[in-house]
Amino acid sequence: MTAGPLAVRRRGVGEPLVLLHPLALSGELWTPLAEALSDEFQVFALDLRGHGDSAWDGKPFTISDLADDVGRTLDALDLPSASLLGLSMGGSVAVDFAGRFPERVRSLVLADTTAWYGDDAATAWAERARKAVTVPRANQLRFQVDRWFSPEFAETHPEDVDRVAKIFLRTNSEAHAAASIAMGAMDSRPLLPAITAPTLVMVGQLDYATPPSMARTLADGIAGAELEILPGLRHMSLIERPALADLVRQHLRRVTETR
Numbered sequence: 001m002t003a004g005p006l007a008v009r010r011r012g013v014g015e016p017l018v019l020l021h022p023l024a025l026s027g028e029l030w031t032p033l034a035e036a037l038s039d040e041f042q043v044f045a046l047d048l049r050g051h052g053d054s055a056w057d058g059k060p061f062t063i064s065d066l067a068d069d070v071g072r073t074l075d076a077l078d079l080p081s082a083s084l085l086g087l088s089m090g091g092s093v094a095v096d097f098a099g100r101f102p103e104r105v106r107s108l109v110l111a112d113t114t115a116w117y118g119d120d121a122a123t124a125w126a127e128r129a130r131k132a133v134t135v136p137r138a139n140q141l142r143f144q145v146d147r148w149f150s151p152e153f154a155e156t157h158p159e160d161v162d163r164v165a166k167i168f169l170r171t172n173s174e175a176h177a178a179a180s181i182a183m184g185a186m187d188s189r190p191l192l193p194a195i196t197a198p199t200l201v202m203v204g205q206l207d208y209a210t211p212p213s214m215a216r217t218l219a220d221g222i223a224g225a226e227l228e229i230l231p232g233l234r235h236m237s238l239i240e241r242p243a244l245a246d247l248v249r250q251h252l253r254r255v256t257e258t259r
């Protein structure tokens with residue numbers, strides 16, 4: 001379904017939980033996690049602007065624009081507030097949203113993500129954007145798979161890698177490039193103190209796309225945030241280890257129990 005500006009996959013009943021996907025993927029990524037949590041939560045997996053089935057006008061956008069799309073989508077779904085879980089770029093969108101609209105976020109899970117990529121971010125991401133539109137999509141896969149998954153996981157779970165790769169191959173290259181520019185321009189660190197939602201920050205110990213040092217910055221900046229560093233995992237922690245759904249469930253439950 002399309003709700004407001006974004007396409008949404010909806011599953012389950014209970015407290016609302018919005019899932020936000022990484023760069024160049026879509027809400028389809030979340031099918032296993034949505035299934036795991038849908039016994040207790042009403043799960044909404046959104047396609048961010050230009051990704052999956054969500055439209056895009058071809059104009060440049062910022063991470064705050066993506067967060068505003070999330071807000072308009074919650075409005076269209078008649079949800080004054082929800083819990084948010086974001087992975088990588090999805091986490092950056094969640095940080096922006098939770099910092100600017102703290103009253104709309106019940107609970108927050110930030111996985112393998114960051115508020116800022118550092119001083120060289122604009123240059124590095126501009127190069128990534130250039131490659132997104134000049135290198136044939138299939139030739140970008142080796143680079144992405146190495147960043148997403150540990151070699152052990154990639155070797156033993158080819159069907160999971162293939163599932164994520166297919167979503168990447170279907171992603172609009174121009175939207176991939178525009179989102180890369182948005183990542184390079186982002187600095188949401190000043191928003192961290194405004195976040196009031198109970199927050200769980202998780203990161204794969206082997207994640208070099210958004211390493212544990214970036215997760216620490218998030219956890220240090222958000223009052224009361226918990227930090228879980230996950231041994232043996234790379235960037236797609238929640239995909240590499242589906243059992244992490246239980247960690248997410250425990251975190252979300254704590255919030256609903258205190259309401």
Ligand SMILES: O=C(O)CC1=CCC(=O)O1
Pocket residue numbers: 021022023024087088089090144147183209235
């Ligand atoms: O660097 C990567 O390829 C991984 C990544 C960064 C932002 C995102 O969403 O994925």
